[in-house]
Amino acid sequence: MIAIDWGSSSLRAYRLDAAGNVVEHRRSDDGVLACDGKFAATLAPLIAAWNDADIVLCGMIGSRDGWFEQPYQDCPAGIDELAAAMTAVEVPEFPGRRLWFVPGVADRNSADVPDVMRGEESQVCALLELLRQGTHVLCLPGTHSKWITVQDGRIVSIATAMTGETFAVMRRHSVLGKLMGKDDSRFDAYAFDAGLRRSADAGGLLHHLFGVRTLRLFGRFSEAAVPSYLSGLLIGHEVRASGLFSRTPRPAQVHVIGNDRLIDAYARALVALGVGVQRHAESLAAYGMHRLSRSLKTARPVGTDCGD
Secondary structure, three states, X not given: OEEEEEOOOOEXXXXXXXXXXXXXXXXXXXXXXXXXXXXXXXXXXXXXXXXXXXXXXXXXXXXXOOXXXXXXXXXXXXXXXXXXXXXXXXXXXXXXXXXXXXXXXXXXXXXXXXXXXXXXXXXXXXXXXXXXXXXXXXXXXXXXXXXXXXXXOEEEEEEEEOHHHHHHHHHHHOHHHHHOOOOOOOOOHHXXXXXXXXXXXXXXXXXXXXXXXXXXXXXXXXXXXXXXXXXXXXXXXXXHHOOHHHOOOOOOEEEEEEOHHHHHHXXXXXXXXXOEEEEEEOOHHHHHXXXXXHOOOXXXXXXXXXXX
């Protein structure tokens, strides 16, 4: 089968064998927002050499801004619920093939304001077989970081923090960005840890953000170190606000899913706060879609009017 993880800014295609192992992998920067609605024309050349009949897609490609809008599945949701809600689509550009869209997940019960995820649920599905018993906490850091609670193999709650996007806005469009060097690749562990410690102080995030400016103003950190301080500050506030430390019993570990750079930063923060970390690669989405494809029970075929 072919698994497509298609987000707002990137497109990842995986060809999987019968066991769900990745045989081939391709990537492009043609995210949903860059396609101008020409989704079939974008996908076709990327997978032209792959003739698998079933194509499973997750991410923003199933949103109202994507190719075919797939409604959210409400929590609690496990593999069976998500698979049953998947929709099969046939389009002229892929004759004789079925495109299956994975629904996002909505949490309308944990707080007055609902929360959602779209794409991350496929990564979580790759772990649900391992998390069949008990309560587990998962963190998927990124532009919009997700904190997900899994209970007895089902997603029961979602909480989103706009940490990555806040960092990007502060870095590129605020007075703080003028205090920083241009190199985003350097990580300063001392500055990151200082930001993490600061997140525990009184005053709140908005006050702490102004402190980033004064620390640079009085020479406490170099311009190259300031991004790491800001990162530690924001991640520290996110982790402390996640509810992780108010749980009874407190989780011994968090499953963190993402790329190595993000996992390293979040693992450093969590371990410093006394929580263990289980690391998982972001490519879990491919196996999660494979697991969902095995559990498909019903489909709701639609016409071909949902193409480009």
